[in-house]
Each structure stands twice: as C-alpha cells, then as structure tokens.
Amino acid sequence: MCRAHHVLVSNHSAAALQAPFAKRPQGAIFATRPRSAMSGGRTRVGDEQELIERAKAGDQAAFRRLFVAHREQVLRLIHRLLGPSNDVEDVLQEVFIHVYRSLGSFRGEARFSTWLYRLTTNVVRMHLRKGKSRPKLVPAGDREEVMLEKPNTETPAAVAERTERIKALYRLLDGLSEKKREALVLHDLQGMSAAEVAKVADVPVLTVRTRLFYARKELYAALANEPALQNAAKSLTSAARGKRGKKRTAAVEAEEAGS
Amino acid sequence: MKEHEPKVMALEAYRDDLLSAAGRARFERHLGECSVCTEHLEVMDQYAALVDEAAALDAPEINWDRFEARLDAALDEVDAEAEAPAQAPAPRETSNVRRLFWPAMVAAAAAVLFVINPGAEQGQGEQASTEQATGQPPTPAPEPEKVTGWVTLAAHDATVQRADGEPEGAKPGGPIEEGMSLRTGPESELHVRLAKDTGMVVWPDSEVTIEGLRDNGVRLTLVRGTVSNTVRKLGEGEHYEVTSGEYTTHVRGTRFAVRRIEGEVSVALFEGRVEITRAGERQAILEPGGKWTARERLVDMTDRAPHGMTESSSSWPTVALPVLPEVVTWELGDHSYSATGGLAMRQPPGPLQLGFTDTRGTRHALTIDVGTDGTELSEKAVDEVLAEAQAAREGYLSPEQITPVVRSGLAQLQRCYERSLRRDPELKGRLKLRIRVAPNGKVSRAQLKGKLPIELERCIESQAKQWSFPRPKGGPVSFDVPLNFQAKR
Numbered sequence: 001m002c003r004a005h006h007v008l009v010s011n012h013s014a015a016a017l018q019a020p021f022a023k024r025p026q027g028a029i030f031a032t033r034p035r036s037a038m039s040g041g042r043t044r045v046g047d048e049q050e051l052i053e054r055a056k057a058g059d060q061a062a063f064r065r066l067f068v069a070h071r072e073q074v075l076r077l078i079h080r081l082l083g084p085s086n087d088v089e090d091v092l093q094e095v096f097i098h099v100y101r102s103l104g105s106f107r108g109e110a111r112f113s114t115w116l117y118r119l120t121t122n123v124v125r126m127h128l129r130k131g132k133s134r135p136k137l138v139p140a141g142d143r144e145e146v147m148l149e150k151p152n153t154e155t156p157a158a159v160a161e162r163t164e165r166i167k168a169l170y171r172l173l174d175g176l177s178e179k180k181r182e183a184l185v186l187h188d189l190q191g192m193s194a195a196e197v198a199k200v201a202d203v204p205v206l207t208v209r210t211r212l213f214y215a216r217k218e219l220y221a222a223l224a225n226e227p228a229l230q231n232a233a234k235s236l237t238s239a240a241r242g243k244r245g246k247k248r249t250a251a252v253e254a255e256e257a258g259s
Numbered sequence: 260m261k262e263h264e265p266k267v268m269a270l271e272a273y274r275d276d277l278l279s280a281a282g283r284a285r286f287e288r289h290l291g292e293c294s295v296c297t298e299h300l301e302v303m304d305q306y307a308a309l310v311d312e313a314a315a316l317d318a319p320e321i322n323w324d325r326f327e328a329r330l331d332a333a334l335d336e337v338d339a340e341a342e343a344p345a346q347a348p349a350p351r352e353t354s355n356v357r358r359l360f361w362p363a364m365v366a367a368a369a370a371v372l373f374v375i376n377p378g379a380e381q382g383q384g385e386q387a388s389t390e391q392a393t394g395q396p397p398t399p400a401p402e403p404e405k406v407t408g409w410v411t412l413a414a415h416d417a418t419v420q421r422a423d424g425e426p427e428g429a430k431p432g433g434p435i436e437e438g439m440s441l442r443t444g445p446e447s448e449l450h451v452r453l454a455k456d457t458g459m460v461v462w463p464d465s466e467v468t469i470e471g472l473r474d475n476g477v478r479l480t481l482v483r484g485t486v487s488n489t490v491r492k493l494g495e496g497e498h499y500e501v502t503s504g505e506y507t508t509h510v511r512g513t514r515f516a517v518r519r520i521e522g523e524v525s526v527a528l529f530e531g532r533v534e535i536t537r538a539g540e541r542q543a544i545l546e547p548g549g550k551w552t553a554r555e556r557l558v559d560m561t562d563r564a565p566h567g568m569t570e571s572s573s574s575w576p577t578v579a580l581p582v583l584p585e586v587v588t589w590e591l592g593d594h595s596y597s598a599t600g601g602l603a604m605r606q607p608p609g610p611l612q613l614g615f616t617d618t619r620g621t622r623h624a625l626t627i628d629v630g631t632d633g634t635e636l637s638e639k640a641v642d643e644v645l646a647e648a649q650a651a652r653e654g655y656l657s658p659e660q661i662t663p664v665v666r667s668g669l670a671q672l673q674r675c676y677e678r679s680l681r682r683d684p685e686l687k688g689r690l691k692l693r694i695r696v697a698p699n700g701k702v703s704r705a706q707l708k709g710k711l712p713i714e715l716e717r718c719i720e721s722q723a724k725q726w727s728f729p730r731p732k733g734g735p736v737s738f739d740v741p742l743n744f745q746a747k748r
Binding site: 088162 | 310
C-alpha cells in the first residue's frame with residue numbers, strides 16, 4: 001500500500017544558516033561567473049555542453065569558465081572526502097590537471113558534474129592510497145585554519161575541540177574499505193542521495209545502499225570502542241535531544257523515504 | 260532483561276521513523292527491556308551528531324588568484340610534456356599552448372617603450388622621443404652618474420633582487436639601484452621613489468627590472484603585470500622609459516599606467532600626453548583620461564601615485580602593520596592592501612589614519628601615533644577597535660547553536676502544515692522564516708517571507724516564537740530558515 005507522506009523539508013544547511021553572519025569578501029570574478037550546472041542551473045546545460053566542446057577544441061576561455069563554474073563544488077567534495085587536511089589545495093590542483101588531460105575522453109554520456117565528481121573521487125582515492133594525506137591534522141592553534149573556517153567570535157578552544165572531534169571521525173572512516181568510505185562520505189557528509197552516489201561510483205543503487213548499511217554498522221561498532229569520542233559526541237547529541245538526529249538533510253531523507 | 264546482538268536495520272528503521280505506528284509501539288516496548296538496543300541507539304545518535312558537525316564545516320578558503328597562477332604553471336608542464344616528443348621546441352606563444360588565464364603568468368612577446376619628455380614642445384618631443392626609441396640619444400652626454408632610490412612601501416612578500424644576488428624581502432628604506440629586479444606576488448605591492456618627485460607603484464603579480472637609474476633618467480623593463488608611474492616634469496636630456504617588446508610608447512605626460520594581461524598591453528593616461536608607436540609607426544595618441552590597448556578589450560586601470568615621493572621620505576620612520584588574525588585588508592588613502600602578509604612603509608612622524616576590514620567584511624578606522632623611531636601596530640590596538648565595534652553591532656550564534664534548535668522545532672511546524680493540509684490537500688510552497696533572536700536567547704521576531712495561507716503563517720510564526728536559543732554573543736542575531744512544504748507520495 002502506498003501511503004502519502006506529507007513532509008516539511010527544511011534546507012537549513014549549515015552554510016545557509018551561516019550566511020547571515022559570515023560575509024566573505026568576493027572578487028569581481030565571482031560576480032560574473034556563470035552559474036554552476038550543479039547548483040541548479042539546468043537551463044544552462046546546453047551552454048555547458050558548448051563550453052565543454054569549445055574547451056576540448058583548445059579554447060582556453062571556455063576551459064577557464066568550466067573551472068570557475070565547478071571549482072567550489074570540487075573543493076567541497078575534496079574537503080569532505082579528505083577531512084581536515086593541508087592537502088586540499090594540492091588535490092584540487094591534481095583534479096583540474098586530470099580534467100585538462102582527460103576532457104577529451106568525456107563523451108557526454110553522464111552529466112559533466114557526475115563525470116567530474118567521479119574523477120574527483122578517483123583522484124582523492126589515489127591520493128589517500130599514496131598515504132600523503134591521511135587526515136593530517138592541523139596542529140592545535142593553527143591560526144590560518146581557525147580563522148578561515150570560523151571568522152567569528154567562537155573561542156579558539158571550542159574550535160580546537162571541534163577540529164579534534166572531526167579528526168577522530170575521519171580516523172574511524174579511515175578504518176573502512178575505500179568503497180564503503182566513499183559511499184558513506186558522499187551520502188552522509190556530502191548529502192548526496194543514494195542514486196547520485198550510484199552514478200558517481202558507477203554501481204547500482206542497491207550496491208550503494210548495501211555499502212552504506214555495512215559502513216554504518218562498522219562505524220557504530222568502531223565508535224562504541226572509542227569512549228573518549230563518544231563522550232565528545234554526547235555533548236553534541238544533548239543539544240539535539242528531542243529529535244532523533246537525521247544523518248543528512250531532511251530533503252534527502254524525505255526523498256528516500258518517498259522512494 | 261533481554262540481551263542480544265542489536266539489529267541495526269531495525270534500529271535504523273525506528274530511528275528514521277519508517278515503522279508503522281503499531282510496529283513502533285512494539286519496538287518501543289522492546290526497547291524498554293533491551294539495554295543493548297538503547298545503547299546502540301545512543302551510538303547511532305552520536306554518529307549522527309558527529310556527521311552533522313563535520314558536514315557543517317566549511318571547506319578551507321582558497322586564494323583563487325594564487326591557485327589559478329599555480330594551476331596555470333602546472334598545466335604548462337602538462338603541455339610541455341605533451342609537446343616534448345614532437346618536433347623541436349617551438350616558441351611558447353606560437354605553439355598550441357592553452358595558456359589559460361591569469362595575468363600573473365602571462366609573458367607574451369608584446370612590449371612597450373615609454374619615453375617621457377614633458378618639458379619639450381610637442382613636435383620636438385615627438386622627434387626626440389622617436390630618436391630615443393631607436394636607441395639614439397638626442398644629444399651626446401657624459402656618462403651619467405648612478406643614483407639610488409628607495410622603497411617607500413612594501414606589502415606582503417614583494418622582493419628585490421640585485422643582478423648578482425638572491426631575491427630579498429623588500430623593506431621600506433631599502434635601496435633601489437640600477438640592475439635590480441622587483442617582483443610582487445598575487446597580494447604584494449611595492450612603492451618606490453626613484454628620483455625627485457618620481458616613482459612607481461609595482462602592482463600585485465608584476466615584475467619590473469631597473470635597467471637604468473642615473474641622474475639623467477630612468478629606464479625600466481616591465482616584464483609582466485602593471486606599473487603605475489609618476490614622473491616629475493623632466494628637464495632637457497632627461498628621460499623616463501618603460502620598455503618591453505614590440506610597442507613603443509612615447510609619453511609626454513607625467514602620470515600613466517601600463518598593464519599586460521594575457522599578452523595584451525594596455526596603457527592609461529591620467530595626466531599629460533602619450534604617443535604609442537609600433538616599429539616606429541604611430542598607433543595612437545592619448546589625451547588625459549584616454550586608454551589604449553593592443554587588442555579589442557580595454558582594461559580599466561586606476562590612477563595610482565606611489566607612496567612617499569618627497570625628498571624627506573628617506574629619513575621618515577617606518578610604520579609596520581603585522582599580520583593580524585582579525586584583519587583581512589588594510590586601507591591607506593584610497594587603496595586597500597591584503598593583510599595576509601605584512602605591510603610596512605615610510606611615514607612622517609605624527610598621527611596616521613588608516614582603515615582595515617575585519618573577517619566579517621566590516622570596515623574600521625584606526626589612528627596610529629607614529630613616533631620618531633617608527634612604530635609597529637600592536638594586535639591589542641586592533642582588538643580594542645574591534646571590541647568597540649562589537650559592542651555596537653549584531654551578535655553572533657554559531658550554526659552549531661542554531662541548527663539543533665531549528666531542527667527540533669521543525670516537528671511543530673510540521674504539525675502546523677498537517678493541520679492546513681486538511682483544508683487543502685495540495686498545499687505546498689517554499690518560503691523563508693526570518694528569525695530574530697534577542698540577547699536573552701528568546702525569539703523576538705519570527706516572520707515568514709513567502710506566500711502561504713494566513714492561518715498556516717500564523718501557526719508557524721507563533722511556534723517559532725517559542726523556540727529558545729543559547730544567548731547570542733554580542734547582541735541580537737537575525738537569520739533565515741528556508742522551508743519547503745511539499746506533499747510527498
């Protein structure tokens with residue numbers, strides 16, 4: 001029986017909530033950049049296709065526009081996949097070098113953003129394998145990281161504690177297999193739906209769900225063996241008590257519940 | 260008490276509200292007896308909280324200009340690798356190099372020669388400067404004496420390099436002599452006094468070589484980037500030249516700028532008169548306010564005068580503005596400088612007004628008392644200004660403080676929506692709920708921005724007013740909660 005769910009969806013991502021307080025200076029280049037296809041610019045898919053074709057033919061301006069349109073999303077994805085790391089910029093560069101080299105092989109069978117995400121996850125996987133960027137945690141008190149991420153009045157101690165918790169979470173993630181780790185990060189942290197993860201990983205949705213299930217099961221067990229991290233997490237859960245926390249945005253949950 | 264291996268799938272279904280009412284009731288009865296299950300649920304909550312926190316963390320900010328320059332260099336290597344097995348190396352500009360972007364990395368063959376002779380009449384001037392352009396000085400003169408200029412302002416990591424030496428960080432008061440190369444990075448800048456009332460601003464991402472610095476004139480080579488020049492009225496036989504490749508520009512004015520972006524040379528004139536030639540043929544004559552470019556696209560250039568051009572600036576004390584965590588840009592006069600590196604300049608003793616922008620983008624004013632021995636701005640002085648401003652501005656709540664309250668309040672809003680659905684089963688909509696949190700943490704205002712039935716709006720607003728946040732730091736806080744009401748099957 002199909003039951004109708006009336007759902008209130010809130011897009012109150014942290015970024016949206018933060019926007020009123022964290023005004024970041026932006027250069028003129030941002031004001032004129034084309035809207036990203038991934039951020040809802042569906043009507044621009046044709047434009048993007050044209051840009052891709054032009055970039056393939058060696059049009060430098062077109063390549064640059066693709067770069068500008070997608071760099072923020074790629075940056076966020078790398079940041080999620082790597083966790084707190086000083087290597088984000090290096091990997092970002094590596095990704096766009098790969099894009100530059102392999103754009104000719106993009107045949108338009110998938111959306112460009114999906115292709116780019118797949119390429120990014122591959123580059124990050126290679127990077128992690130090389131052992132270059134096992135979540136190296138920025139030493140406590142690293143001024144730049146604290147400043148850039150929280151340009152606000154949050155105390156350095158609170159920032160350091162949060163950084164430690166996030167590092168610890170990534171240590172647990174590192175205990176998973178590559179495939180499970182990627183599925184979990186893309187789904188639980190990056191907020192992608194299982195269907196989107198499936199496209200990026202190029203596997204059936206059911207496989208993604210299976211990976212997610214076992215990844216979480218392993219993580220729960222690992223977390224249960226980390227009393228210090230559990231205690232740290234308790235302080236977070238007490239703030240959210242009253243509602244069994246959703247793992248991702250309500251929108252994604254609702255979509256999956258509906259499906 | 261029942262003890263068993265927790266059934267993760269069942270616990271997840273319960274946790275995600277996927278059980279039927281009866282199933283949920285049964286499960287909750289079981290939970291009452293199963294400590295393993297409740298412990299496991301707690302671990303799941305903890306995991307969810309950790310994930311929420313990690314997902315809320317912003318990616319590090321990237322200095323895109325610098326990144327692009329770096330990427331461009333890396334792509335050059337890719338091109339070079341790709342071209343290596345092919346024929347003998349071709350000149351960069353003629354190969355199929357996808358030189359992508361950025362002014363910082365562009366060094367095309369185009370070139371500029373500026374000869375300034377504002378003291379001459381126009382006709383004589385043209386002749387004289389053309390002669391200079393061909394390398395023939397108008398009048399033979401005894402070997403002119405070398406002179407020394409000095410740095411009046413150095414921002415960030417600008418460097419100075421002697422022909423036979425290593426690059427050194429530029430410092431105010433540091434000597435500038437013939438044969439030196441001056442380089443600036445994406446955020447650095449250098450102001451130099453070359454001669455009486457004569458000097459230049461080397462803009463970010465630029466390189467200038469001092470080919471000649473003598474008592475009869477100045478010869479510069481602009482390798483890349485932008486240089487703004489201020490030149491006093493020159494006497495007979497004196498010259499001021501900025502040289503690069505195929506273009507020759509004869510400047511009879513005293514304030515001009517030249518820029519090279521992606522191989523395109525542009526000239527802007529702010530005072531005086533300029534003639535631009537290429538291989539001896541006139542391309543253009545510019546009047547004040549005029550601009551010229553070798554190609555179609557005109558580039559806006561602002562008129563900039565170097566700092567501290569007066570004779571006495573050599574004896575002025577140095578004011579140093581260190582890197583401070585709260586400061587994003589420094590503002591001196593009508594120009595702002597990135598504060599990610601130090602800024603130091605020669606400054607006459609006395610009060611110095613400057614501005615700075617903090618990490619929230621707010622601008623502040625500050626006065627420094629410059630002593631005769633120089634001054635370094637203290638972090639404390641900036642903190643005091645910020646504390647004062649803090650008292651007068653909006654407060655702050657972190658996303659971590661807001662998110663849990665909003666999330667737990669969504670259930671109440673959901674009930675409002677469900678009540679309205681009884682009247683209109685197709686009801687849906689997107690809107691923003693603007694919340695203002697008073698200093699005591701209570702919601703002082705909840706207002707919907709969007710179209711919904713009035714009874715639903717009232718219900719939502721009244722529910723949201725009951726939310727209670729932690730006390731914001733520093734004053735009241737406003738933010739928007741985006742909502743999307745949709746009936747999903």
